[in-house]
Amino acid sequence: AAGVIQSPRHLIKEKRETATLKCYPIPRHDTVYWYQQGPGQDPQFLISFYEKMQSDKGSIPDRFSAQQFSDYHSELNMSSLELGDSALYFCASSGGFDAGAQSSYEQYFGPGTRLTVT
Amino acid sequence: DAKTTQPPSMDCAEGRAANLPCNHSTISGNEYVYWYRQIHSQGPQYIIHGLKNNETNEMASLIITEDRKSSTLILPHATLRDTAVYYCIVPYYGQNFVFGPGTRLSVLP
Numbered sequence: 325a326a327g328v329i330q331s332p333r334h335l336i337k338e339k340r341e342t343a344t345l346k347c348y349p350i351p352r353h354d355t356v357y358w359y360q361q362g363p364g365q366d367p368q369f370l371i372s373f374y375e376k377m378q379s380d381k382g383s384i385p386d387r388f389s390a391q392q393f394s395d396y397h398s399e400l401n402m403s404s405l406e407l408g409d410s411a412l413y414f415c416a417s418s419g420g421f422d423a424g425a426q427s428s429y430e431q432y433f434g435p436g437t438r439l440t441v442t
Numbered sequence: 443d444a445k446t447t448q449p450p451s452m453d454c455a456e457g458r459a460a461n462l463p464c465n466h467s468t469i470s471g472n473e474y475v476y477w478y479r480q481i482h483s484q485g486p487q488y489i490i491h492g493l494k495n496n497e498t499n500e501m502a503s504l505i506i507t508e509d510r511k512s513s514t515l516i517l518p519h520a521t522l523r524d525t526a527v528y529y530c531i532v533p534y535y536g537q538n539f540v541f542g543p544g545t546r547l548s549v550l551p
Contacts, residue, residue, distance in 0.1 A: 328485075357538060366529075366542030367486060380538050414485050430476060431539060433485035 326351055328434035330415050336440045337405050345400040345437045349417030355379065356398040357431060358390060361412040373398055405441045412436045446530045451546040454524075460517040462545050464530030467511040475506060476533070477515045478541075479526040486529065486541070489515065520549045 329348040337343050349356050355374045359367040369382035373392035384390075387405075392398045402409060416431035447465040454460040466475060477489040490497055490504045492513070497504045503516040517524055529544040 359541075366527075366544065367480075367539075369538035369540065372538055382538055412483060416486075430488050430491055432488060435485050436483070438483075 328415055328417050328432055330413075330434040330437050332437060333435065334438050334440075336442065338442055339405055339407060341405050341441075343402045343405060343439060345402070345413050345415075345439070347398045347400070347415030347417075347434060349396050349398070349415075350432055353417035353419055353432075354396055355418045355429070356392055356396070357416040357418070358384075358398070358400050359414040359416065359433075361414065361436075362408075363411070367414060370400070402439075407441050410439060410441045412438050446532055448528070448530055448543070448545045450543065451548070453548050453550055454517075454520045456522060456549050456551050457519055460520040460524065460547060460549070462515040462517075462528050462530075462547065463512065464515070465512045466530070466532045469510050469532050471510075473532050475504070475510075475513050476531045476539070477502070477504065478529045478531065478539075479524075479547075480529070480544075481523075481526040489528075520547075522549050522551065525549045 331346045357372040358370040360370055361367045370384040371390050372380045376392045387403050390400045414433050414436045416433040418429040418431045474491050474493050476491040478486040480486045490499055490502050492504045492506050506513045525548055527544045527546050529541050531539045533539050
């Protein structure tokens, strides 16, 4: 079965540079989530999109922005990179979000992008 | 999100059942319980989820108490490849998951 695709898998940047991470959700999934996992830490939610609209926002720095495109893929843009941004960045997708529905929306995660800022 | 509490670590002998508990005493009636695991630096892997009834799939079984305040994930025959951090998560509807700190399961030969 098709899984979530993330690119690139590894990225090395210098301080103050910019980086763009891409996520391609499972086909027919319309919701995308971004998580950050620092060394020795648990994954931390950054932001999510449903049907190309931002649906929720976590602890995402103002230097970061993201969007979901018409084909449902998403990009996380990171500017003015800092050493502390070095982390694994995971994207996950799910089949949809409806606040009024009592349904389950399990998230499926990609392999992650390892960002190293030097 | 409903707060979940898990033991920080557990050991299990290879071939034996691994029983991982989770307390979620503030869970509401519409909230699901999800279990994920993360093998070192890989993306979190979905295992199973449930609402009220016990659930079983090819990976594991999920036992939810009648009052829904706790649950147990059961890996029936643990292998070395099941060594991972296991997360019990109770999100509000389909919104973001809050991970951590989870249970670090070590399967021993």
